Amino acid sequence: MPKVHITTDDKTIEVADNYALIDMCEEHDTSILFGCRDGACGACMVRVLEGAENLSPMQDHEKDFLETMAAEPNERLACQCKVTGDVKLEVSE
Template sequence: MTLKKLVILPSGTEILLPADSPLTEVEYESTQRLIPFGCRSGSCGACVVEVLEGFASLGEADDDELDFLEDLGRTGGGHRLACQCRLRGDATVRVADDI
């Protein structure tokens, strides 16, 4: 099993997850609430993250996610809904509440 590293800021916490794991798995790897997950279906916006490194490592956003991010004012391509991402390579994200 290949593990990939996710760094979550501002805490600087590093989490190792199996390749292709959904980012929601972060909840089971730490006692801290590192990313605030709400609906887990891409419709509440609680888990918006700014991708600082490894954007391609989180898979490709579908049109619904991109439209919702635009509705939230998170345009420019640097943001994702963590609940819609799968970790395919190492990445560093910052929780949007701390942007």
């Protein structure tokens, strides 16, 4: 099962393959915050430290929003990501 390590919380959570990050965060106490849950507010932005290839590919909607926010290349919107393998994240400032 994929493991999600959140460095901000020093916490590792095991999830089922292809599990939505937002569902994981609702079931566990994490520092990742959510607002719109639809890729439109940026509240859930995380920095992917390792395992970017183990998150679901970025769709145009997310890509456009991150470009608008001038996000760094390793930043993703947690509400738009599913987990397919081990990944290490931190909450973006």
